[in-house]
Amino acid sequence: MVGDRWMLLIVRNLVLGPQTWTQLREGLPGVAKNLLSERLKLLTTDGVVDHDGERYGLTELGRELEPIVFALADWGERHFLGPPDEEDAFRLRYLMTSVRRKLVGEGKPATLQLWVNDDAFWVRLGPNSTVEQGAMNASTVTRCTMPGIRALLFTSTSVDELEETDLLTITGDRAVLERFRGSLRRG
Numbered sequence: 001m002v003g004d005r006w007m008l009l010i011v012r013n014l015v016l017g018p019q020t021w022t023q024l025r026e027g028l029p030g031v032a033k034n035l036l037s038e039r040l041k042l043l044t045t046d047g048v049v050d051h052d053g054e055r056y057g058l059t060e061l062g063r064e065l066e067p068i069v070f071a072l073a074d075w076g077e078r079h080f081l082g083p084p085d086e087e088d089a090f091r092l093r094y095l096m097t098s099v100r101r102k103l104v105g106e107g108k109p110a111t112l113q114l115w116v117n118d119d120a121f122w123v124r125l126g127p128n129s130t131v132e133q134g135a136m137n138a139s140t141v142t143r144c145t146m147p148g149i150r151a152l153l154f155t156s157t158s159v160d161e162l163e164e165t166d167l168l169t170i171t172g173d174r175a176v177l178e179r180f181r182g183s184l185r186r187g
Contacts, residue, residue, distance in 0.1 A: 001046050002044050002065065006031055006039050011062060014049065014096050016121075016133040019056035027093060072099040092146070093133070096121050099153065100131035102184045110176045113138035118151045123180055140172035152181060 002008055010080060012020060013027045025036055043049035048062040058065075074100065096116075109126035113136060119133040127171065148167035151157055159177055164167050170177055 001043075002048065002181045003058055004039070004042075006035065007043065008065070008069055008072070010039055010043060011047065011048065011058065011065050012073075012097060013093065014056060014062070014099065015066055015069065015150035016131065017095060018052075018055040020055055027091065068174070071160050073098065092116055092119055092149075095149070095153075096131055097183065099123075102186075103129045103131060104183050104185050105129035106183070107179065109122075109177065110173075111136065111138035111140070112176050113141045115141070117145055118172040125176070125179055125183060129183060130145075138172070140170065140174070142168055142170050142177055144168035153184070 001015070002011065002075075010024060013024055019027070021036070021040070025031065025033065029034065031039075040049060040051070044051050044056075047059055048065070049056050050059045050062075054090055077149060103123075103125075105125075105127050107126060109123070109124065112123040112125065114121045114123055120133070122132050122134055122136040123128050124132075143168060145163075148162065151162055151167050152159075157163065159168075159170070161180070163170060
């Protein structure tokens with residue numbers, strides 16, 4: 001059901017929430033239009049993906065694949081990826097899916113709205129920590145650019161220094177952003 005080429009990549013791209021056909025195509029460079037349509041039809045028929053007219057999203061059955069997708073990503077990161085280079089190109093949604101994969105659930109609940117350029121991600125910290133794409137009400141709002149999110153996630157530069165150098169701005173409880181950063185498992 002999910003072993004054919006592109007199937008798990010489609011699932012990966014839907015982990016953070018629903019996407020349109022166009023967004024899926026943009027996130028899967030190299031997939032032929034007809035093949036993407038065929039794969040989405042199969043995933044929908046098999047109950048892995050739901051289609052509400054314009055957007056595709058994971059069903060409950062599809063969400064059960066998240067740990068499998070994350071285990072494959074952990075394996076690939078452990079054996080084939082080193083730390084990112086400055087010139088590495090990032091697809092923000094892939095980066096935030098990796099953040100969701102590495103987010104450790106613990107502590108009391110808190111929310112963080114993370115804006116990277118014009119893209120919003122909602123981070124819920126606590127026993128059921130998660131990341132989803134979209135804007136929600138949050139106790140802390142952080143705005144940054146790609147260099148800012150890279151510095152936040154991949155360097156040990158303090159949050160104060162990141163803010164002083166205009167790599168990010170924080171509104172609300174600064175401790176929530178620090179906690180988010182500390183909740184990411186390394187390696």
